Amino acid sequence: MAKDAIALLDHLGWRKAHIFGHSMGAMIACKLAALVPDRVLSLALLNVTGGGMECFPKFDRQTLSIAYRFLKAKTPEERADVDLETHYTKEYLEENVGTSKRRTVLFQQYVKGISATGMQSNFGFEGQVYACWTHKITQTEVELIKSAGFPIAVIHGRHDIIAQIYYARRLAERLQPMARMVDLHGAHLVSHERSEEVNQALLDLIEASELKMNPHDWCNLPKKNSWAEKKVLAFKTDIQVGSNVSFISRLPEKLYLCLFYLFDLLVLPIESGRKLLGSLKPVRVRSSPSDVYQ
Structure with missing residues (x-):
């Protein structure tokens, strides 16, 4: 690209x-x-x-909710609702624009745009990821x-x-x-x-x-900082309670990333496979015993 x-x-x-x-x-x-x-x-x-x-994305309850709703979104309205929460802060969405909330105005624009172009295909999303x-x-x-x-x-x-x-x-x-x-x-x-x-x-x-x-x-x-200074700073940061970059505090995030990655590798292809198999029609094939062995 x-x-x-x-x-x-x-x-x-x-x-x-x-x-x-x-x-x-x-x-x-x-x-x-x-x-x-x-x-x-x-x-x-x-x-x-x-x-x-x-x-x-950031690991918290909001992100988990958004990820679940994103994967389940089937209509422009459902996708628009998720996109607004991922694109803007809550304060921005709750601002007044004339007689309406900005959320309402943007929601209508998003639905119109998604309806015009169509929902992003799984192939496109996987390519982007x-x-x-x-x-x-x-x-x-x-x-x-x-x-x-x-x-x-x-x-x-x-x-x-x-x-x-x-x-x-x-x-x-x-x-x-x-x-x-x-x-x-x-x-x-x-x-x-x-x-x-x-x-x-x-x-x-x-x-x-x-x-x-x-x-x-x-x-x-x-x-x-020099290499030695970085090591000292890293050590000081790791021992701080609630540090965002310490190993212990980021362990749940790492586990979440692994689960999310495995979900993408295993669950989504399985669901796609089920949909594909469900769309196939059975075909009866006549064959001789020799054809079967071949």
């Missing part, structure tokens, strides 16, 4: 461009930057993660991106339950001093919830590119 985007640049005759991507699109944008860093003027990664295990699951930016690719010298903005909603901000921040730290972290109040579609702040962050990024701003003036992340 990154190569498709590069082919589009070639078709348009654009030697260089500002590359912006959201969610899986941000993964594609990051890969594009690693493939042709000399063609990137700036890179904006909105609600991104590093792929693989980092793609799994596979693309995110296999995505990875190696350290070599990180160094290629950093050495190109263009500024990077990692923009994220701190209440995103699909792409957790912890992983976005970790990616930004890998890309420093070229990266700036923009942490906003919002969910997965933070560009909708906080459009003015996101647009300003993008304008700042483009301006930094045009002015060829010093990376150390652009970057707002803490300076990288």
